[in-house]
Amino acid sequence: MAGLYNSQFVQRLTRGVKGLLPMWDVSEKANISLLTVSENATFLIQDEARNQRFIIRVHRPNYHSKKEILSELMWIQSLRQQQVLNTPEPLTMTDGSLVAEFDDEGTARYVVAFEFLPGDQPNEDESLVAGFELLGATSAKLHQHAKNWTLPDGFERKKWNFESAFGPEPLWGDWREALGLDEQGKVVLEQLCQLLESQLEAYGEGADRFGLVHADLRLANLLADGHDLGVIDFDDCGFSWFMYDFASAVSFLELSPLLPELERAWVRGYKSISLLSAEDEAMISTFVMFRRLLLTAWVASHPETETAAEAGFDQYTQGTIELAKRYLAENEQQDTSPLSEKRILDMNAFEAKSGQHKENVTRRLDNLGAASVLFYQEPIEMVSAQGAWMQAADGKRYLDFYNNVPCLGHCHPSVVAAVSKQIATLNVHTRYLVSVVDDYLESLKATLPESVSNVVMTCSGSEANDLAMRLAEQASGGTGFIVTEDAYHGNTSLVTTVSPSIIKQGSLPDNVVAIPAPSSSVYEGDIAAGFAAKVAEAIETLQQRGIRVAALLVDTIFSSDGIFFEPRGFLKQAVEVVRNAGGVFIADEVQPGFARMGDTFWGFDFHGLTPDIVTMGKPMGNGFPMAAVATRPDYLQSFCADVGYFNTFGGNPVAAAAGQAVLNTIQQENLQENARKMGDYLKQQLQFMAQQSSYIADVRGQGLFLGIDIGEKDNKHNPNPTKTRHIINGLKQAGVLIGAAGKYGATLKLRPLLTLSRYEADFFLDALSKHV
Incomplete structure (x- = not known):
């Protein structure tokens, strides 16, 4: 044994086990012999005086919690009680508990005991295919039980999915640390990782395909004793895709020329017990690669183990790369597809x-x-x-x-107090004179340019932008809108048309043109001129469609596009272009407004602009639903002469009280x-x-x-x-x-x-x- 697993280490664990033997009513003089050691250490205990034999497993530290170990034993007990398969019985101690513990030089070691199950590992020579048919049938029995078993309260086991395997805190380490992994190999495995995530996400984690699995059901964990078959080592059991159990079965056999035949045998055995859909079968190669990459990480993080040494370190890594190349070639269409644009809700x-x-x-x-x-x-x-x-x-x-x-901040005491007081006093629509409403509107207007001196209260930013668009159409005489490519401005029927980031199917209507966000990667050295030129192109496109521009509508920090604000003042040129064409400028301040910019209270102030229409929402009430449109009086007068506007809950006294508390707190607390x-x-x-x-x-x-x-x-x-x-x-x-x-x-x-x-x-x- 190499590394950590040397004779001194085994002697230390043996002493710890020996001290626990009386807890199972076994003499400390019983013979203790090491069977296997990888991460856990497994010992055979033989008490000749009492004719007793049983197995003790010493768990590796800082991996499974005591609750997780007990949960494993609960599943084993259920499998035994329902006679699903033959597996060793967990042995209780004299005090009735199942998990013991000893101190290993300052490290807590959990210990469990199982009955001794006779038998030998099935041969992996000429009977390998037959063994895999047996594995398939055994897996199907386990999966049937898992699907129908109601988990006991407090049941807790690890999850084997993409996140736990290759996420920021992988359970078995990072495959990127594998020995012998060069830059070309990294590129291949990164591509593999991306494709695996895509495939697994598309397959999903529905209850019919994801549940409690053994997660290490290999021939090495079967014991054949004549016609009896036993299943051992549930230490890796947890929640994963049921097809992952096949991938576990072929661990370290992925490059074997027998692999296709082993797969057919496993599927044949599985179908002898339970149904298996074509979609499940089609995912088998994905789970084989998932497991292989996971094991590559394990080998990299456990070089001291005999298993890792037998796998071959550098050779194992190179084998993984070769398998990945084959898998990527078979899935070439997915692998070569470009980065897909993401919708904001996705x-x-x-x-x-x-x-x-x-x-x-x-x-x-x-x-x-x-x-x-x-x-x-x-x-x-x-x-x-x-x-x-x-x-x-x-x-x-x-x-x-x-x-x-x-x-x-959540539940800010000033807002809570203001809302509580007002809702206990009066809450009504805006058809009555209520001073708290006008007091708030005057406080809000004090933060805005004098030209936008009329404020219409709504309940959401979507409503505010909807009204703003209608005001812009009335003021300009046009119906065309210019927005950025990944903008989000709300979810009413009208505002959805100017929110490319929420549209999953279809294209924008003819009266909406989306332009690239003001990114240096698009406009390089002159964002102001480049962005203004794109606005001019959009106006020309609208004109070619017979549509007059109504407005340039932007969130002034371009938050959904990826957050863009530099250089300071770049928006001025674009606004000038749209105004020269007869359109107006709508500043969507729903996200950047209310002091968030630091240097300025509003995003448009950061660019030295005076908007024609300002919309706001989200932070106005610190969680109380309220929003508003601030605009020029002539815009509102013209609009209301044709249509009029009323909002039952917009501008109610409770909203005004919440809004006033927010403004006061921003000022008082600097x-x-x-x-x-x-x-x-x-x-x-x-x-x-x-x-x-x-x-x-x-x-x-x-x-x-x-x-x-x-x-x-x-x-x-x-x-x-x-x-x-x-x-x-x-x-x-x-x-x-x-x-x-x-x-x-x-x-x-x-x-x-x-x-x-x-x-x-x-x-x-x-x-x-x-x-x-």
Whole structure:
């Protein structure tokens, strides 16, 4: 034995086991012999005086929790009780418990005992194919049981999916550390990784294909004793795709010329017990590659084991690369497809249909149907929030670095008090004179240019942008709108037409032209002139279609496009172009407004502009639903002469009270200055991190609205949505919530609270540094 697994190590474990033997009513004089050692150590205990033989497994440290070990034993006990298959019985100690523990030089070692099951591993020579048919049938029995078994309370096992295998915190290490992996090999395996994620995501984790599996059901874990067959070693059991059990069965046999025949035998055996769909069979090669890449990571991170040595280190890595090349060639169409553009609701919505929240997810889907959007592959059930922190049902706290709606912090006491007082006094529509409403409107107008002196209150930013578009049409006499390619302005019927990022099928209507966002990668050295030229081209396109331009509509920090704001003032030329053509400028401040920019209260102020129409929403009420349109009085007068406008809940006194509390707090707590100061600190630290990172390509933004471009390792300027998603989920594990933006979903979008503290900023920075 090499490395950690030397004779001294085994002697130490043997002493620990010996001290525990009386707990199973076994003499310390019993014979203890090592059977196998890889990560866990397995011992045979023989007490000749009492004619006893049994197995003890010493678990590796810092891997399975005690709850996870007990859960494994629960499944084994259920399989035995229901006579699904023959597997060794977990042995209880004299105190009735199943898991013992001893101290191994300061490290806690969990220990379990099993009955001794006679038999030998089936031959892997001429009977290999027959053995795989047996494996297939055994797997089908296990899967049938798993699908029908109600998990006991507190059942907990690891999940074997793409995130746990190749995400930011992989269970078995990083394949990129494999011995003998050169740059060309890395490129191949990165391509493999991306394709695997795409294939597995498309296949999904439905209950008919994802559940509790053995996860290591190889011939080595079968014991044949005459006509009896036993299944051992459930140590890797957990939640994964059922077809993953075939991939486990062919571990270290992936390059064998017998592989196709072994697959046919396994499928034949499986179908003798249970149905297997064509779609399931078609995924088998994907799971073989998934397992092989996972084992490549394991071999790289466990060089001290005999298993890793037998696999061959460098040779094993090269074998993985060759298999990956074959797999990629077979899936050439998927592999060579370009980066796909991401829709805004897709890039942040990682829907989960399994896991601990499965019942609640099903309930949500039953209620909201296809309109349901849940963040993260494993959703979070939130129960409370205070300040910058949210708390989940399982007690875990999360730093909210994404949600700019509660700009002052969740449940801010000033807003809570104002809303509570007003709703207990009066809440009614705007057809009555209520001073709190006009007081608020005057406070809001004090932050705006004098020319936009009429304010219409609505309930959402979508409603505000809808009204703004109608006002622009009335004022200009046109119906054409110019927006950016990945813009999002809301979800009413009208506003959806100017929100390319939400449209999944079809194209924009003829009266809408989308232009590239003001990125240096598009416009190079002169963003102002380039962007203005694109606006002029869009106006000409509309004219060719017989349509007059109504407005240039932009979110002034271009948040959905990936966050663009430099150079300061670049928007002026584009606005001048659209006004010269008879159109108006609508500044969508729903996201950048209300002091978030730090230097300025509004995004348009950052560019030295006076808009014709301003829309606002989200942070206005710190979570209370309210929004508004500020515009020139002549625009509103002309519009209302033809149509009129009324909104039952827009501008209600409770909304006004919430809005006033927000404005007061921003001023009293000097939050605009805090946004500037903390934004500068965050940006400086992120730019320094980018210099050290293999993945951070760029850091952009202003104040507390920042974007971080994520690229491929050692090729940072090639967008990497896969890595971006891994970072988002990795930060979730670390207790930080962020989102994504941009054409490919490869930009991390940061919108921390205006009250952000240095501690909270450092908490985020520390978590991010571990994933980039």
